[in-house]
Amino acid sequence: MSGIVQGGWPFVWAAYIVTVLVLGGYGARVFVLHSVGKRFAEHEGP
Amino acid sequence: MPIVGRMRTLPFLLIAVAVVLFITGSYYGLAVAPPEQFMGEVQRIMYVHVPTAWGAMLVLTWAFVCAVAWLLSEKWQWDHRLEAAIEMSVVLCFLLSVQGAIWAKPTWGVWWDWDPRLTTVAILLMAFLGIAALRRFVEDPTRRATWSAVATVIGFVDVPIVYYSVKWWNSLHQQQSTAAGISREFRIPLLLNFSALLLLIVGVLILRARVAAKRAEEELPPVEDWAGIAVEVTS
Numbered sequence: 656m657s658g659i660v661q662g663g664w665p666f667v668w669a670a671y672i673v674t675v676l677v678l679g680g681y682g683a684r685v686f687v688l689h690s691v692g693k694r695f696a697e698h699e700g701p
Numbered sequence: 702m703p704i705v706g707r708m709r710t711l712p713f714l715l716i717a718v719a720v721v722l723f724i725t726g727s728y729y730g731l732a733v734a735p736p737e738q739f740m741g742e743v744q745r746i747m748y749v750h751v752p753t754a755w756g757a758m759l760v761l762t763w764a765f766v767c768a769v770a771w772l773l774s775e776k777w778q779w780d781h782r783l784e785a786a787i788e789m790s791v792v793l794c795f796l797l798s799v800q801g802a803i804w805a806k807p808t809w810g811v812w813w814d815w816d817p818r819l820t821t822v823a824i825l826l827m828a829f830l831g832i833a834a835l836r837r838f839v840e841d842p843t844r845r846a847t848w849s850a851v852a853t854v855i856g857f858v859d860v861p862i863v864y865y866s867v868k869w870w871n872s873l874h875q876q877q878s879t880a881a882g883i884s885r886e887f888r889i890p891l892l893l894n895f896s897a898l899l900l901l902i903v904g905v906l907i908l909r910a911r912v913a914a915k916r917a918e919e920e921l922p923p924v925e926d927w928a929g930i931a932v933e934v935t936s
Contacts, residue, residue, distance in 0.1 A: 659738075659739055659740075659741055660739070660740050660741045660742075660743050660807055660808055661741065663740075663741055663742040663743035663807050664742050666743055666746065666803050666804070666806065666807050667731070667742055667743065667745045667746055669803050670746040670749055670750065670800050670803045670804065671727065671731070671749060673796070673799050673800065673803065674749045674753070674796060674800065677792060677795065677796045677799070678792070678796070678898075678901065681789075681792045681905070682716065682901065682905050685905050685908050685909045685912065686908065688909075688912045689908045689909075689911060689912050692911070692912055692915040692916075
């Protein structure tokens with residue numbers, strides 16, 4: 656036991672992948688909701 | 702370009718800049734910055750975990766501001782902003798908990814511990830998940846706005862407890878990091894990723910508030926003002 660955390664790259668990649676998936680997924684969801692709402696409003700017209 | 706057109710494209714511009722900053726910050730954090738003396742490579746998780754924690758605290762504070770502003774003014778734009786902030790708070794608290802678990806396994810030897818910091822963040826996540834659920838179940842727009850604003854103010858009480866939990870109790874979690882207290886090699890990716898997350902949060906909050914405003918237009922009938930002219934209730 657050296658007292659230093661050994662290895663760890665799989666955990667680093669896991670943290671980055673989870674971050675990209677969660678933020679990217681939520682961002683994409685909001686983008687789709689926004690686009691659908693805008694298209695619906697344009698289709699309805701004044 | 703007219704100012705209205707510029708405002709419409711602003712969130713997309715913010716998100717595009719955020720993506721570029723995140724790619725740069727991640728390259729620096731994963732490939733350029735050295736491993737930390739004791740935590741080794743695992744410390745690189747901090748370049749996403751710490752910005753997420755700072756971002757979550759800011760969004761939760763913004764939710765509190767929106768809730769108080771709605772309760773005082775009853776202007777609908779504050780409710781639309783509150784809806785966006787509540788949802789973003791849930792996303793960031795969830796992400797924070799998952800990143801924390803991934804960091805805890807190689808350093809503490811467990812995925813989860815009933816540590817004061819972890820427990821208070823879990824309470825925050827559950828509280829805002831409950832508020833988001835409340836907004837889905839209450840059909841009357843005014844009741845929905847008021848109840849969720851009151852619940853947000855109550856839920857926000859946990860935010861300073863989360864912040865001070867590592868000082869007040871004997872916590873496994875390390876004390877708060879400040880950008881000034883760490884060396885330059887570690888500070889650059891941390892600040893790049895925090896800037897990226899901040900721009901992404903602002904861009905997505907604007908878009909999500911617009912979605913809420915659009916739904917409110919369909920829910921709330923236009924009211925007639927004293928002169929008999931239909932006025933917009935959502936703006």
